Amino acid sequence: MNEKIEGNLIIIGGAEDKKGDKEILKRVANFINKDSDMLLIATIATEYPEKSYNNYHKVFSGLGIKNIEKLDISNREDACNKDNIELIKKCNLLFFTGGDQLRITSILGGTPIYDALKYICSEGRVIAGTSAGASVMSHTMIVQGEDEESPRKCTLKMSPGLGLIDSVIIDQHFAQRGRIGRLLTAVAQNPEVLGIGIDEDTAIVVSDKGIAEVIGSGAVYFLDGSSIVYSNVSEQYCDEVLSMFNVKLHVLKEGNKFNLIKKVPFEEDNLKNENTK
Template sequence: MIAGGAETTTDIYKRFIALAGGMDAPILVVPTSGNAETYDDSCDCLRWLKQAGARNLKLLHTRDRSVANTDAFVEPLRQARGIWFAEGNSWRHQDAYLDTKVHHEIIALLNRGGVVGGGSAGARIQSDYIPLRSPEPSTRAIPESRWRSGLGLVRNVIIDVHVLARNRQFDLIGMVLAHPGMLGIGIDEDAAIVVSGDKFEVIGSSYAIVYDNKRQIAAENPETLRTVGGLFYMLKPGDTYDMKTRQAARPPNGQPPTNRIVERPWHSQ
């Protein structure tokens, strides 16, 4: 589950808990993206999951990669049904856990039917690449020196968050230019996507935005994306998307959009 961050209700967390197996399912929360060196049960990162009904929560945290590579540290991961990456700075998650035993056990958790979730920084860390934030939106390709590797839990995808709430909807244009084979997915606050295999469903009360470089640049005019600012399309709660075929679908009884955004016509292809 990949959430846009800054949730204002427990709905997204309730869905995550259900996917993990219910209120008593063992769930680990990773607060490493925050500023503190240590965390305890008073951590604010636990608040929303507790309010959503989770009763079996534990923290998993270190900044020491050598600790993250020990069997003792990853043992709780081997028993967990879910893991939630907290908000903050995604590079802190990466610095601590990329290519460690923690990373290996997270993949093992997914392979045995568990669920991984996170909002904001906890969403971005799940993608293949994490572009460093530019101070200004740009349609230009971002140089490789400004990219970090994510955990790669969702392959060939670049994720951005808070996209509409913070006027970031144009930022992913430059990111997919840098990697034309990658799919860009922007997720607004109070929205999330639930990924299963190659498909995802939008949940929450706002939008996910899809940036498909292959379909949106006309072959006869490869500069289209640069010159007109690029095209993207928005998926609302209930919509689904196939990342393999690059096709979206909207159910006939789809939910209405959030009241702070005016919806325009959208047509499935």
């Protein structure tokens, strides 16, 4: 992983609270100036863009954001539209809704919109995403895999993501859909990559220095395969249950933090001590 992760990212495990305290969406809203900055809601992943936009517009306007726009892209022609490109360049916060992550990559990949997205990320502007909008942030994303099953060698389908964060792979709706098996399979296939499973109504806020802070009501699971000493992950006998030794699991709750570069959790006091050395 690079020494520095570009951009400020808010990666949400899906089904975030929209009616109660709205803790996660409040945190999203507080990243910008609510009176003057622009929030851009990208509904690319969903087949019901108007419904999704209206839901989030209601929540974010209720949280005090005055300038909310919709990024309306349903095909690759829209991803070359100059007005859409300008919207991205002008926005202070881009929010990806849920849906199908392959819709995002297949529509945006190789287009001027994708270039604009990488540009605002490199500038450190905030990009948030929930559910499919979370999975798509990494270089490689999980597209399909068995829920609530033991990990098996050849049951996982992966695809290139948007590449906004290095050397991680993200899964969402994690505990609720029993996805530990498929994330273990992803890590076994490439132990250099850190697996991150995010529960519903839970998120990580990733700083440009690679620190991930957990917020929300659930847990975030960090799977580190860098010390694996054995696995049977090769595709021979592909129906076998996956076996691997010495994979490391960290489980963090709200307020806990994780160093994505060093692959270690830490307490705030320890971070202060490190910074004074």
